[in-house]
Amino acid sequence: MCRTVIGLLRGPKMVLSRKTRRMLDKHKTFHAACGLAICLFSAVHVGAHVLNAVNFSVNYNHEFPSINVARYKNEDPRKIIFTSVPGVTGVLMVLILFLMCTASTSSIRTANYGIFLHTHNLFFIFYLLLLLHACAGVLKYQSNLEEHPPGCLYLNRSAQGEVPGAAADGGEFPGRAARALMGSFFSHEDMSVHNNSEKICTKGPTFRPHFPETWLWISGPLCLYCAERLYRYIRSSKPVTIVAVITHPCDVVEIRMVKEKFSARPGQYITLLCPSVSALETHPFTLTMCPTESKATFAIHIKVVGDWTERFYELLESHLTAGTEILPKCQQRKHPKIYVDGPFGSPSEEVFNYQISLCIAGGIGVTPFASVLNRLLDSWDGCKLQRLYFVWVCRDIHSFLWFADLLCLLHRKLWQENRPDYLNIQLYLSQTNGIQNIIGEKYQALNSRLSIGRPQWKLLFEEVAKSSRGKTVGVFCCGPKGISKELHKLCNSANQYGTTFEYNKESFT
Ligand SMILES: NC(=O)C1=CN([C@@H]2O[C@H](COP(=O)(O)OP(=O)(O)OC[C@H]3O[C@@H](n4cnc5c(N)ncnc54)[C@H](OP(=O)(O)O)[C@@H]3O)[C@@H](O)[C@H]2O)C=CC1
Numbered sequence: 261m262c263r264t265v266i267g268l269l270r271g272p273k274m275v276l277s278r279k280t281r282r283m284l285d286k287h288k289t290f291h292a293a294c295g296l297a298i299c300l301f302s303a304v305h306v307g308a309h310v311l312n313a314v315n316f317s318v319n320y321n322h323e324f325p326s327i328n329v330a331r332y333k334n335e336d337p338r339k340i341i342f343t344s345v346p347g348v349t350g351v352l353m354v355l356i357l358f359l360m361c362t363a364s365t366s367s368i369r370t371a372n373y374g375i376f377l378h379t380h381n382l383f384f385i386f387y388l389l390l391l392l393h394a395c396a397g398v399l400k401y402q403s404n405l406e407e408h409p410p411g412c413l414y415l416n417r418s419a420q421g422e423v424p425g426a427a428a429d430g431g432e433f434p435g436r437a438a439r440a441l442m443g444s445f446f447s448h449e450d451m452s453v454h455n456n457s458e459k460i461c462t463k464g465p466t467f468r469p470h471f472p473e474t475w476l477w478i479s480g481p482l483c484l485y486c487a488e489r490l491y492r493y494i495r496s497s498k499p500v501t502i503v504a505v506i507t508h509p510c511d512v513v514e515i516r517m518v519k520e521k522f523s524a525r526p527g528q529y530i531t532l533l534c535p536s537v538s539a540l541e542t543h544p545f546t547l548t549m550c551p552t553e554s555k556a557t558f559a560i561h562i563k564v565v566g567d568w569t570e571r572f573y574e575l576l577e578s579h580l581t582a583g584t585e586i587l588p589k590c591q592q593r594k595h596p597k598i599y600v601d602g603p604f605g606s607p608s609e610e611v612f613n614y615q616i617s618l619c620i621a622g623g624i625g626v627t628p629f630a631s632v633l634n635r636l637l638d639s640w641d642g643c644k645l646q647r648l649y650f651v652w653v654c655r656d657i658h659s660f661l662w663f664a665d666l667l668c669l670l671h672r673k674l675w676q677e678n679r680p681d682y683l684n685i686q687l688y689l690s691q692t693n694g695i696q697n698i699i700g701e702k703y704q705a706l707n708s709r710l711s712i713g714r715p716q717w718k719l720l721f722e723e724v725a726k727s728s729r730g731k732t733v734g735v736f737c738c739g740p741k742g743i744s745k746e747l748h749k750l751c752n753s754a755n756q757y758g759t760t761f762e763y764n765k766e767s768f769t
């Protein structure tokens with residue numbers, strides 16, 4: 261879960277194979293699987309050690325008190341567990357694990373991400389307890405196997421003096437005298453058993469605790485993660501300067517910011533902290549515009565739908581700009597302080613690493629592709645991408661205004677540079693009672709690419725497959741889960757043109 265490290269690995273120069281880079285998209289799935297495996301095997305581990313406690317209690321042997329954590333025979337196993345270091349740390353770890361996993365369910369993460377994040381940060385206490393868990397040295401091993409080989413006949417010190425010729429070092433069996441003496445210790449059948457051991461030992465077994473090894477396994481990953489969190493904390497401690505706040509239709513607000521030494525790639529996202537709204541809540545937003553050599557500004561588009569975004573918008577509302585880029589200094593100071601952590605990598609970064617990419621957005625899910633379109637507006641050459649299909653489905657005609665100017669500018673630029681086939685724009689208005697157009701003469705190019713109703717995904721894939729015979733098409737989706745499921749299925753189904761569709765699902769929650 262070292263997001264910054266994973267973001268570095270996503271860069272095409274770091275990991276050459278796209279197949280390997282795409283595996284990074286599964287880092288959260290892999291993490292959750294590891295987390296569930298930890299829970300499953302913790303249950304097995306706890307069950308085994310509860311049984312262990314019962315065995316310690318029932319089989320207490322006063323001859324060997326050092327290898328029995330019970331203090332007397334038939335001691336209550338619960339007392340053994342709740343008064344030993346492994347027992348207490350183990351119970352606390354199980355409680356933390358229970359809290360972390362129950363709060364990690366997608367329903368809780370969607371309903372209240374803060375609950376998930378704060379319970380999940382208990383992981384640090386979990387690991388400290390894990391380091392203590394095996395420190396009490398309950399489990400031991402015998403440390404004097406030579407002097408006391410298991411099964412040897414142990415004559416204690418008093419008997420040793422009376423055995424003529426008995427080899428003090430547990431040498432070969434000496435004969436009748438020892439046998440006579442042993443007769444006083446063992447019945448006849450025992451003697452037959454012990455005779456097999458061939459050895460007499462005059463030293464009792466000594467036991468030593470195993471050296472705890474947990475720290476060997478977790479200290480590396482834990483230090484890496486803590487170093488990443490420290491780096492992110494220092495990096496995000498510098499506030500950003502808001503240079504423009506622009507309202508858009510359908511409750512969307514665009515925020516343009518600058519931050520010293522901030523750089524990002526299209527498709528990446530940041531997390532926003534606004535202490536005036538909440539000192540603890542951070543919210544992820546995909547960048548819709550990344551800094552370039554010529555311009556340090558980066559932007560996000562926020563759909564005002566929840567309590568945090570509503571409260572944040574109220575704070576911004578009093579300083580809205582009419583789309584001007586640079587606010588006068590006096591106004592910049594009035595904006596609420598916000599802190600940006602990131603950028604963090606996402607699957608959409610791969611758009612430029614395919615010859616042909618199909619980007620499908622549902623509603624505000626267009627944000628990752630807006631930064632791609634802005635990058636192409638800045639310069640479309642120098643990347644592997646030779647053709648981009650951009651499909652955007654919205655419920656309200658006004659939603660297209662969020663990026664209508666960007667789409668028209670890019671469309672015009674590609675025509676002027678004689679690359680009209682580079683960008684294929686398809687807009688779909690899913691809810692309408694009759695023909696509607698995007699208002700404004702300058703949006704003619706978009707209105708001619710606007711269709712009513714939801715896209716026919718099968719026909720769309722057929723069209724792309726036909727014009728990309730035998731090639732690999734990168735499919736990128738960001739939007740409602742329904743779209744993602746349908747596209748994933750279509751990517752896995754065969755087509756008659758030998759075109760391969762690779763599915764890259766966008767998600768940061
Ligand atoms: N980086 C990321 O991970 C980001 C993710 N998102 C996600 O994007 C989603 C977009 O939210 P919002 O703007 O409210 O989207 P909407 O709920 O407004 O839906 C957008 C459009 O998608 C259409 N749609 C839904 N299901 C299908 C389907 N199976 N086939 C075809 N079209 C479909 C809807 O059509 P209809 O009207 O017929 O239902 C609607 O026109 C959110 O879930 C958000 O979490 C947003 C930003 C960034």
Ligand code: HEM
Binds near residue numbers: 261288299380383485
């Ligand atoms: C011992 C068990 C677990 C430990 C120690 C653990 C630890 C972590 C850590 C350190 C993070 C990074 C948090 C961040 O950087 O913001 C994380 C994130 C995450 N964990 Fe776990 N986790 C555990 C179990 C689980 C389980 C069982 C699940 C799901 C069933 C899960 C789901 C997640 C998810 C979805 C994230 C991503 C959060 C984000 O990207 O914002 N975790 N976990």
